[in-house]
Amino acid sequence: MLQMSWLIPLFPLLSFILLLLFRKSKSESTAWIGVLLTGLSLVMSVGVCLAVWQGEGIKTEGTWFQIGERAITMGFEVNPLNALMLVIVSLVSFLVHLYSKGYMHGDERFGVFFAYLGLFSFAMLGLVLSPNLLQLYMFWELVGLGSFLLIGFYYFKPEAKAAAKKAFVMTRIGDVGLFIGMVLLFWQVGSFEYDEIFATVKNGDISDGMLTLTALCIFVGAVGKSGQLPLHTWLPDAMEGPTPVSALIHAATMVAAGVYLVAAMYPLFQASEAALTVVAVVGGLTAIFAASIGLMQKDIKRVLAYSTVSQLGYMMLALGASGYVAGIFHLTTHAFFKALLFLAAGSVIHAVHTQNIEEMGGLWKKLRLTGPLFLIGALAISGVPLLSGFFSKDEILASTYADGKYGLFWLAVIAAFMTAFYMFRLFFLVFTGEARQEKKDGQKDVHESPSVMTFPMIVLGVLAVVAGYLNTTWFGTFLSDYLARGPVELPHGDHHGPVWIPLVATLASLLGIGLAYLIYQRGTLSRDWITRSFPGLSDVIYNKWYIDEGYDQTVVKGTTGLSKLGALFDRYVVEGLVTAVTTGVQRLGRIGSRLQNGQVQSYGTAAIFGIVILLLIVALTGGYFS
Amino acid sequence: MNTWLLSILIFSPLLGVLVLMFIPSHDEKSIKWLGVLGTLFPLGIALVVLSAFNIAEEGLQLAERFSWISYEVFQSKGEVKYPIFYEVGVNGLSMVLILLTAVVSVLAAIASFSIKQNWKSYFILFFLLEMGMLGVFAAQNLFLFFIFFEITLIPMFFLIGRWGYLEREKAAYSFLIYNGVGSAILLIVFVALFMKTGTMNFEQLAYTLSLPQAELNQLFITKGFKMGMLIALLIAFAVKLPVFPLHSWMVRVHVQAPPAIVMIHSGILLKIGAYGVIVFGAGMFPEQFKSLAFIIGLFGVINLLYGAFLALTQTDVKRVLAYSSVSHMGIVLIGLAAVNESGMTGAVFQVVSHGLISALLFFLVGALYDRAGSSELSAFGGVAKRMPILAGIFLAGGLASLGLPGMSGFISEFMAFLGLFEKMPVLAAVGTLGLILTAVYVLRAVLAITFGAEKDLHKADDLSSSERIPAFVLLAAILFIGIYPAWLSDMLRPTLDAILLGLGG
């Protein structure tokens, strides 16, 4: 089984190629190619994961090409961490394929959509299986390509075009950081292999400054991909893509790749206290910052997008606070419940054809399946006890506390409160109360999505409930035992903070839910009392802290300004220099042409003088030049 | 020893000229097909040469050498013979470039189907140009190199000046003037080297120049002389490459020349500059080259960033691509400046990869121009709707250009930067800014054309089957090198190792 694990990414690649070839086919049954092939990947991933659970991982490599004496290798590696990722990625990918069969029904580029999904799945699975940094980087970029193509799937929409471009460029900024880190590390270690890098780090062959520098450069890559502060702005915009894409790429898999990267390179980060602190601080700030924006958004997908950014911040915070297991644990549970939320949101959008939550309402009765499933997702993400989110969030809080980062701990608690609040604000506004949308002519009644869409949601709903029991103090810490067998030496086992931490977390989430209930369900509190009491602040939050505008004013304007300046420079200085030279030559020519007066006698005179001078030189120098 | 194979290859395009002589000049169809056949023939021979080429072997292969011109000069130190041979041969580096030339020529000939008039003289010049390019890469002495180098200039001048767009004549003249100055400098260097060393052969010259200083003193070759020669050479090839601030002719040519010619120009002719720097600069003056490495790297980074910044706000897609060529040639310099295995390999990879990518992109721009009658970005929009294949390949070409892994551009960028990071990490880190900017301007141009609301074009057919061949072949080549770079790097390794040995790195 393990030897064959390199096949896992190839199935979606095959699906990509086949579907591109059958692109013109009108039949929507082509989707089954994608579903079937990702299904195969899923089966194999589960097999691989079980094999690793019972036994050892595997690593196989071959030379890709050589630079001098150094061989650059390609291959695959299976260890506990990436076997787990394989399952998550292929599972979500499979479910999203299935879901899209219903969601994308009737789209004229139906086949292309599945082809792109295949390309993305290939890249993501390849990324996870990579045994060295270079290969990871290559798939890292390809994942970005898949995301770019899918965000820009509705290519005719200007917003989608802008969003796709923004996503690619913003993540590219991060990628360059990763690139620099990777190359610097190569010259320190002499290899891109994880094993050798870790061995060198362990031996202390790299100076402390260099370690921190490379770790931070690599972290910049993770910041770009995972939408952390300050490179987060592309992720909410990426919601221009079709909703299944948001579920697959911008909730469950690609954005988690940043977290995965930090986890995969964990020994490097562990070696540098400063780097870990930076990771934790960036993660914690992102968590609360994005949660605050999520409080005010009106687009259902954007709320979920900011919630994703915030949850990714949590994961980073966990990793930065030495909570390796907690970070991965949250990654896993988040993949399930956030994909569930997005798919449910997609189902809602599919039913009501709008994304504005102000125009929804009272859908609980009409969407008998979507409603409860969304509720499960919302409860899970809010950290209500017994659901998966509770356990993973609790671990993050515990490890942050145990690591002594008390400030970040309280930030995380506040973020948890905000999360619960905005999720239930969303829930109440969408599913309860009266329908606020006026029915347009000819519009069909709101109806539940077809079973091909609801089935994936049900699977994810079940997982969102039970995934938490992978790692609990009550039943067993399966996950941390499992991850402990990986290449990463876990920090100090479990760190279970004081007993009051789960209580505080539960309290925070219940408070958030309760507040949302009071405002949006009961109407006890007026909906705009916050807005009215702090007009300035709410304005800033509603406009996403004006970060986009800030970037526009500084970076974008600066770059285009510089570019225009360069164009002027090119036109006037560089070209001017050339014109100066040519006019100079022309002037010289004109002077020369004045000498040519047509008088044979003056030519003769010049010739005679010339020969006299030459003869004089010969005579005076005594024939030196001969 | 003398196999004739290379000479046949070099002069094989002349067969096309010969046949074309007998075709009436109004017979458009047969001329065009002969044009393609005439380039297929050299490609076939190039493949034969490739099969005869032993990758593992070091040094020259398939060498030919005939006495050509010889004269004697009486000097104070006695009678000195100055023999000039006709010498050709291939090593890994020139083999790769010859293959690139043959392939791009065929595709450019196919792209020439959109030429509107004077097909006969067009293809005759085209064949002469191909002969010149093949000769440049096969020549093994300065004299022959220079002759072929000049042969490429003249057909190019006419091809730009007669078949280009509106301001074609101005472009042709600035092409000729810049390159003429470059050639003049080159000639001076070549003559000076010949007079001092008495040989024109590359290998002998490299050997002579690598003699210990005491022996060189007898030949009146001082360190200052070497440095002067190297700087002059670098300037001469900097015009060709082109390096900031000598790039303005190239932008003009890219904008004004017909697309098929730009494919050749940016695909191969610019590469002569890189080839020259590697063979003459690094190969003959290793010590001096090393001491100039930082300046070369600096110019590389300037080129990279300057081109990228200027490409950001251009409104004509041809200008965007022209500046992107400036930018990408910066990567060649960056690789060379690293003076190590990975940098050198990266530079050559970039030469090949950019040859393919820019040929592809200019081909597509030509196809777009045929459809819209303009190459302004604002004339296009939503091309993906009615021309999905064109749009898809254009996007793929753009992604290759910005260095997406799995495509050739990534390998070259990666290796060039990997090399430079070892020697000059700070400079390299500044240079990586160019990678971001490249993504920005490439996506801006590509998305402006393919995405967005659809705009009316007077012809909106997707790529025709004769247009698909070049596009698919180039894309396949780009992907092949990107996925299986070992094919190219194995071929280059012996040659580059030899050069690096001289550089002592």
Added chain:
Amino acid sequence: MSSVPLAAYLMLALILFCIGLFGALTKRNAVIVLISIELMLNAVNINLVAFAKYSINPGMTGQIFSLFTITVAAAEAAVGLAILIALYRNRQTVNVDEMDTMKR
């Protein structure tokens, strides 16, 4: 006979040549220019004969060469005068300053 040194002949030839050169370069009248050219040719003749006589192994080569020169000079004078007459008929002038049609 041998009392006159070679230098004297050469000096004479030099003076004659310089007078001819001066005339050829400065005179405006084309006829005079032609005559000056004859003077220079004659200076050459003197040199030829003198060197033939005074060289290490004297011979007749110089004299014979000067005969050739005289023939050529005669032919040249004939052609030159013919052109001059043709020009005079067309332009009514023999002034060399006005003969610059090649430049325009």
